[in-house]
Structure formats: C-alpha cells, structure tokens
Amino acid sequence: MRGINMLSRVFSVIAKALNATGTLVVLALVVMINSDVVSRNLFNAPFPGTYEMVQFLMVMIVFLQLPDVIRINRLTRSDGALAVLAMDRPRAARVIARIIDSASCIFMGLIAFAIWPELQRSWGSGAFFGTPGIFTAPYWPIHLAILVSSTLSSAIFATKAITGKRRPEHLHLEESGA
Amino acid sequence: MSPFEIGLISVVAMVVMIYLGVYIPIALGMVSFVTIWILRDSFQLPLALLKIAVGDSVTQYSFATIPLFTFMGLIVSKAGMGEDVYRVMNTVFYRITGGVGMATVGANALFAAVTGSSIASASVFTKVAVPEMMKLNYNKRFAVGVVAGSSVLGMIIPPSAMLIIYAIVAEQSVGHMFLAGIIPGIMLSGAYILAIWVMARLWPRFVVNEGAVNKAPEDLMSAAQLLMLSLPLVGLVITVLGGIYTGWLTPVEAGAAGAALGLVLAIARGKINLKSFWNALLETGHITAAILFLITAASMYSRMLGIAGVPNALGDFLETYQLGFAAVMVMLVLLMLFLGTLLDTASIILIVVPLFLPIVEPLGVNLVWFGIIVVIGAEIGLLTPPLGISCFVIKSTISDPTISLKDVFMGALPFAAVMLCVLLVLIEFPILSTVLLP
Amino acid sequence: AGRMATVIDGYPERSMWLVELSNFFLPEVNRRLEEAGLEVFDFQESYGGSIVNPRGVLEGLRLGLGDMGIVTTIFHASELPSQAIAAVTPFISSNAAIVARAIDEIANEFPDMREEFASENQVYLATGVVLDSYQMFSTRPINTLADMADLRVAGAGYNLRYLEGLDGAVGVRGGLTDFYNMVQTGVTEAAMLWPEAANTFAIAEVAPHMLRANLGSVNTKSLTVNADFWATLSPEVQAVLQEVAIDYRDRMAEVAMEQASVSEAAFVEAGGTITDLSDADRASWAAAMPNIAQEWAQGLDDAGKNGSAMLDAYINKLIAAGETPARNWSTEA
Numbered sequence A: 001m002r003g004i005n006m007l008s009r010v011f012s013v014i015a016k017a018l019n020a021t022g023t024l025v026v027l028a029l030v031v032m033i034n035s036d037v038v039s040r041n042l043f044n045a046p047f048p049g050t051y052e053m054v055q056f057l058m059v060m061i062v063f064l065q066l067p068d069v070i071r072i073n074r075l076t077r078s079d080g081a082l083a084v085l086a087m088d089r090p091r092a093a094r095v096i097a098r099i100i101d102s103a104s105c106i107f108m109g110l111i112a113f114a115i116w117p118e119l120q121r122s123w124g125s126g127a128f129f130g131t132p133g134i135f136t137a138p139y140w141p142i143h144l145a146i147l148v149s150s151t152l153s154s155a156i157f158a159t160k161a162i163t164g165k166r167r168p169e170h171l172h173l174e175e176s177g178a
Numbered sequence B: 001m002s003p004f005e006i007g008l009i010s011v012v013a014m015v016v017m018i019y020l021g022v023y024i025p026i027a028l029g030m031v032s033f034v035t036i037w038i039l040r041d042s043f044q045l046p047l048a049l050l051k052i053a054v055g056d057s058v059t060q061y062s063f064a065t066i067p068l069f070t071f072m073g074l075i076v077s078k079a080g081m082g083e084d085v086y087r088v089m090n091t092v093f094y095r096i097t098g099g100v101g102m103a104t105v106g107a108n109a110l111f112a113a114v115t116g117s118s119i120a121s122a123s124v125f126t127k128v129a130v131p132e133m134m135k136l137n138y139n140k141r142f143a144v145g146v147v148a149g150s151s152v153l154g155m156i157i158p159p160s161a162m163l164i165i166y167a168i169v170a171e172q173s174v175g176h177m178f179l180a181g182i183i184p185g186i187m188l189s190g191a192y193i194l195a196i197w198v199m200a201r202l203w204p205r206f207v208v209n210e211g212a213v214n215k216a217p218e219d220l221m222s223a224a225q226l227l228m229l230s231l232p233l234v235g236l237v238i239t240v241l242g243g244i245y246t247g248w249l250t251p252v253e254a255g256a257a258g259a260a261l262g263l264v265l266a267i268a269r270g271k272i273n274l275k276s277f278w279n280a281l282l283e284t285g286h287i288t289a290a291i292l293f294l295i296t297a298a299s300m301y302s303r304m305l306g307i308a309g310v311p312n313a314l315g316d317f318l319e320t321y322q323l324g325f326a327a328v329m330v331m332l333v334l335l336m337l338f339l340g341t342l343l344d345t346a347s348i349i350l351i352v353v354p355l356f357l358p359i360v361e362p363l364g365v366n367l368v369w370f371g372i373i374v375v376i377g378a379e380i381g382l383l384t385p386p387l388g389i390s391c392f393v394i395k396s397t398i399s400d401p402t403i404s405l406k407d408v409f410m411g412a413l414p415f416a417a418v419m420l421c422v423l424l425v426l427i428e429f430p431i432l433s434t435v436l437l438p
Numbered sequence C: 001a002g003r004m005a006t007v008i009d010g011y012p013e014r015s016m017w018l019v020e021l022s023n024f025f026l027p028e029v030n031r032r033l034e035e036a037g038l039e040v041f042d043f044q045e046s047y048g049g050s051i052v053n054p055r056g057v058l059e060g061l062r063l064g065l066g067d068m069g070i071v072t073t074i075f076h077a078s079e080l081p082s083q084a085i086a087a088v089t090p091f092i093s094s095n096a097a098i099v100a101r102a103i104d105e106i107a108n109e110f111p112d113m114r115e116e117f118a119s120e121n122q123v124y125l126a127t128g129v130v131l132d133s134y135q136m137f138s139t140r141p142i143n144t145l146a147d148m149a150d151l152r153v154a155g156a157g158y159n160l161r162y163l164e165g166l167d168g169a170v171g172v173r174g175g176l177t178d179f180y181n182m183v184q185t186g187v188t189e190a191a192m193l194w195p196e197a198a199n200t201f202a203i204a205e206v207a208p209h210m211l212r213a214n215l216g217s218v219n220t221k222s223l224t225v226n227a228d229f230w231a232t233l234s235p236e237v238q239a240v241l242q243e244v245a246i247d248y249r250d251r252m253a254e255v256a257m258e259q260a261s262v263s264e265a266a267f268v269e270a271g272g273t274i275t276d277l278s279d280a281d282r283a284s285w286a287a288a289m290p291n292i293a294q295e296w297a298q299g300l301d302d303a304g305k306n307g308s309a310m311l312d313a314y315i316n317k318l319i320a321a322g323e324t325p326a327r328n329w330s331t332e333a
Ligand code: NA
Pocket: B111, B112, B113, B114, B115, B116, B117, B153, B154, B155, B156, B157, B158, B159, B160
C-alpha cells in the first residue's frame, strides 16, 4: 500500500506539471489569436499558420490537462445514484466505484495502445500538417502528447482503483463547465 | 440479432452505466468500442476508430472557442461584473412586487451575454440576490428558485459552451448558433419576468411571505452611476456579439478578443491578482479538457451508431409507421427530459444529437433551429431532481442552513415549467430562432 | 447478396463525386462483374461523417474502416506530396478532363503516386478532378492586374501562394464554407474558388465580380482501395474495378465542365459580372509568382523521388493535349 501511495504522489506531481504547461498554452492561445487579429486589421498582415497553430495548441491544452482533471475527480460523471447508495450501503458503493475506475484504467490504456503505432509512424515519416511554403507543423508532438496523457491517465485510474480513496458521496459541480 | 438491435441495446447499456456513475466519456467510448468489436467481429476495427476519434476530434479550429469563452466568463465573474449588473437591474425593477426577482432575471440575462456558464451565474447571484430577497421578506423557495431558473440563461444567450458543442457535433457554424440563441434567450427572460408578475398577482404567498414590505433597496443609483456600471458590460457584448455579427471576427477571434478585454477590465478595476489570473487559466484548461474529452468519446459513439445503422433504422421505423415530424419532436423532448433527470447538459446534447440528427436532417428542418431546441431542452435538466446542477450549486453556495436542497428544487419547478412552455413555442415557431441568421 | 464492401467518404452523399460514385461507378462495377460471371459486391455506402470526416478518409482506408473510398488529397500534403502536382502548376489548363488524364498517366508512368498510397496501405485506382478552374471573385470590379493591389483574398492551401508575387495582395486562410462570410463582412475583399462552388455558396450575393483568371484545374480526389481488401480480390475483379475507375474519372471531369458553364450562367443570372483577364496580365501574374512548382519538385527530388521528372512530363502532357502554359514552370532554370 505504501508503494502505491508513493506512486500515486509521483503521478500527481507529473500531472500537475503537465497541467501547468497546458495552462500556459491557454494563455498562448489568447495572445496569439489577438495578435493575429490586430496584425490583420491594422497592418494588413495576417500571421500565416494561425489556423494550424490553433489546432495544434488545442490538442496540447486538452491532453496536457486531462490527467489532472482525472486526478482531481473532475472528469464528467453523474454520481447521484452512487451517492444515494453510499448512504445505505457504503461498502457496495465503494466496490462499484473501484470497478468503474478499473474499467476507466483499461479504456485509457486502450487509447495509449492505439496511439503508440501512430507515434512511431509520424516520428519515422516526419508527417506534418499545413501547406509547405506557408506553414507546417509536425504531427509527432500531437501523438506524443496523446500517448503520455492517456498512459498517465490510465495510471492515475489504476491507483484510484487500488487505493479506493475516492469518496463516491462527494459531488462535483463544475464538471463539464455546465 | 441484427446490427440495429445490438446498437439499440448498447445505447441502453450506456445510459444504465452512466446512471450507475461511470464517467460519461468512458461509458460512451467503452460501450462503442465493444459494440463495434461485436458487430464487425474484429478487435482492430474499434481500435482504428478509437485512433481516428482521439486524433482528429480535438484538432479542429472551432474548438478553440471553448477555452476562450470559458476564460472570458471566468475573468468577467472575478471582475465582479455580475454584482454590477444586479445593482443596475435592481434600480430598474425595485418598485414592483417580485421586483427583486425580476431584477435577478434581468441581471442574469445581461450577465449571460458575457459568460457562457450557468454555474457562474448561479453562484454569483446566490451570493448577491438571495440575501437581499430574504431581507425583504421574500419566500425563500422563490428566492432560490428564481436564481436557479434564471441561471440557465447563461447557456442560452450567447456566448455559450452548449451552443458551441452543438455547433461542433452537428457541423453548424458557431456564429450562426450564437445569433440564433439571442431571441430565444430574450424570450425566456421575458417569460420568466411575466411568470413572476403573474405569480405575484395570483399566488402572492409563493413570492413573498405574509406582511412583506417592499422597501427600496439602499443602493439605488443615479443615472450617471447606472451608465458607469453598464458601460464595461455593454462594451464587451458589442465586441463579442458585434464582432461575430458583422463578421469582423470569427467566433474564435471574438472569444480571444473578449478574453483579452475582460482581462483588461478586471485589471483596471483592481479585481485580479496573479494568483486569481492563474486560477482562471487553470480552471479554463480543466473545463476545456473535460468537455473535449467528452466530445471525443461522443464522436466514437456516433460512429458506432452509424456502423450499426441505428439512425437509418429509426428513420425507416418512422416512415413505416407514418410517424411524422411531430412524433419525432415529442420523442426528442421526452427523451431529453428523461436524460435531464440525471445527466448534465453537455452529455445530453452529445447523446441525443447523433441519434436524432440523421432523422431530422432529411425532413428538411433548419439544423440551427434544431440546435436551439436541443440545447434548451437539455438545459431543463439543470433544474430537475434528483441531479440538477444549477440547484446543487445554489445549495452549496448558500450560507443559510434553513434552505434545503428540496426547497431549491421546489422553487425552481415553476421556472422549469416556463422553460418547457417556451421550448414548445420555439418548436412551433422556428422563425424565432432563425430570423437573425444572415 | 454478394461480397460485402464498405465504401466511405466524409462528405455528404449529395456531393457531385459521390452522386457519380453511387449512381455510376458502383452499379457499373457490379454490372460488368455479372456480365463476366463473377461474384458481385454488396456495397455498404457510408458517407457524410458517419464513419470518418473528410480529412479522415485516408486514415480510415489505411486502417480498414472502409474497403474503398474517395480520399481528398489536398488535406494530405505530407502523406501524398505528389498529388499537389496540379496545384503547384497554375495558369496552364482549365480543362478538368485533360488534367485528370495527365495525372493518371503520371501515376502510371512514375512509381511515386502509387507508392505514396501504398505506404498508406492503399491501392490507387484513379484521380478525380471535380473543378474546372480556380477564379477570383471580388466585391469590386477587377479588370487588370493593377486593380489587385492591396487586395485581401480568401483562399486555402497552395492557392494562397498564387498571391505571393502580387504587389500588396494578401491571402487570408479560410475554408470554402467561410468564404461567403469573410467577403460579406470585409475580412477579405475577394476569394479564390471555382464557379460551381461559387454558385453553391451564393458568392454572387457578396462578390458579384468574377475575374476569369483561369488559375487552373486541380486534382483534389483519389479513388482508392484498402490494400488488404485488394489482395483478396481475383485479378479479374481487380481489372474490372480499374477499368470502371477510369470511366468514372472521365465522367466526373465531364460533369465538372458541364457544371462550370451552368454555374457561370447562374452567376450572371444572379447579378454577377464576368471579366476576362488579358493574356498579358495573366502572363505577368504567373511571372510574378515564385516558382512553387520547382520548389515542390526539388523537395521531392531531395527525398529521392521523381519530382522534376514528373513536373516535366506533366507539363508536356498538358501541352501535347493542346494547352498553352502562361508560364512553363519546368523549363526555366
Ligand atoms: Na451566455
């Protein structure tokens, strides 16, 4: 159990670091788009590649933040029924919560498994998106971000399933930005 | 079993799993994965689909509207703009019975034009409007109900994350969805105000307690003050919606401009420091990741439905039994109300749209209008028990222990009913949603 | 009954190339198979994003989500660089049929195009040219090259590079579906697209002046088959698919040319005016551009492929078919 807790702390630190990076990317997105608008309208000089950069940054935001979203239990779910069950049958609720986290661990693992050959391909071939001579960006960082993110997410779900720490009776209100 | 039956079973399995508390994107992705595996008898195929879904669902330009408008809403809330609007509205409505309620609705409607979130509205107005109404001897259920009911305006009046999500899954223009949301949003606000007026006449005890005095609030403002407080908000609305309407800005650019302007306002009013700025960015990232991961999983689900041929089969079913457009809409509204008991708005939209879009599209309906119907229908669920997110936010924000969750739900019920009525009107008269479209 | 084959594309089924695929290619394949006493196909058609979106067709066919389909090649400058051959050689041909035939001959004479698809686990059947020529649609009349100074123009991909030599003209990136809005609202004053698309998106309402600059016809589609699926087919069946694919290609080019003239008439009907750019101006525009064809060819040559040879052969094929290049991209040093 101590080993798991140690691992869990390591995963947390990595998730927080990725999350901070992703947060800076949000800022970069705001700055970049505004600069493009200003440059286009005032100087008749739109930035080439803003469109592609936006696509690229979006992937970074989503996948750098995802493990942290999972870590702090803010992945979208509707745990009303689980909360009700936890009041009468806390042990049963705990078991269900662990099964759910295990299944989630498998699913995130599947994403990592699926994306791994894609990373090998894009790394090997130097595949890019965009138009040569205007703006291009390589694909591999996208695949790498997805691989790292889904692997870490899977690991975080695994520690949740093993330690069973998460309390199902706790409700998360701001999930999905409703 | 036919593919259609397998597909239908998997939809039901998914809903059951979600009700049991499985993370919604995991439920959507997992069930779709297994269903395709069974249907095509190949493990490689669902794996390939997963690859594509994860790889290309997030690399879309219009997705950038989600973090940008989320950030703008968070910054604007931190800048205290919600409180300002409320004071402005109170000065307008204070003479009327139920006036504070009307002011809350009006303030929410205005605030909604700069924030895309019902959570933000619910928490801001719980803090400012509920204590004031309690002080003025309003019925506590009414006080919280009006805040809950009007909080949904945040997601109907543009900008709105839900309109963006629909635009993405239905491949409609985000700008068109925003324009289409304006009149329905104003209509719903008007309907709320009218409902409060009627309730104050016919069932005054629901609105105010016995012996209520309609004192003037202390912080009434002069015209100059009104103007000063309204200007920043109006400036933001003009930048964002004006930018989109005139086409000077794409919705993505309008979001970025709004975010930057909101930040400038917050700094100018000394309402933000480095820590709260960082927190707003962080929160933005979390919300963006949660929504886009959900959209990714939903794209897996809609492809599963396509492979199983569920929408086609449903369409054939409707044709065979001569069920027309009206029957489809009844089915849609009932399904959304049912899902709304437990699911959040984004999940409802993502489950319902892939099922119904292929059915309604051949009927020649306007898909922007359809989006407004889906978004409003899905938002009724914010107010209905057992899981109504707006009501939960209010309960968790409120400091008064005598107000129970049940009180919030009971207070919100009349407003949910008004929403349903407005929804039916919007279904009957599509022009209300489409008239502003270019 | 018959052998099941999934046909995919991300575009809606009403798209011209899918209408032709559905109503001509697929039934014609089955008709000829039946005639030859071979097993017919049971085609399962999935269009409009039900399995993949337009950008996802290449990947979908590689991974076996579909057995055959129509790849929109302009999305894949990285994976399918050779397919840009027509896009980097503007101002030569505005005849879809000629371009389509030349592209397919290049595909047969050089290994590059087929190899690029082979490394995406696909077998190339034929090209699809669905547009006659890119033209310039603007809010104000443009009669000469000089009128284009400081013009902001909406475009995408290699089109944007056509503007590079023009004094002060700038390209703004956008999708076909954004052009109407971009022009209407003054983000740009013009857009580069072809008449049929201009008609579909009602461009005449916002940009009623078409400059017939004949920037050129471009191949944007390829009909391909998943390689694993292909390997399970008998040589006779493979031959039938290949033959019908050629007929499909020529039919599509014919339809593209028909639609172009119908669309130009509709554009004028809707209040638009069409002005021809003088040959001299067209030549100076071409001359002002950087030689993107040689940039492209050099890039392929450097990767050990036949860039320069393909470029040379392609332009000569167009000339042999009766076209006169406003600029011969391959012969200059
Ligand atoms: Na809003």
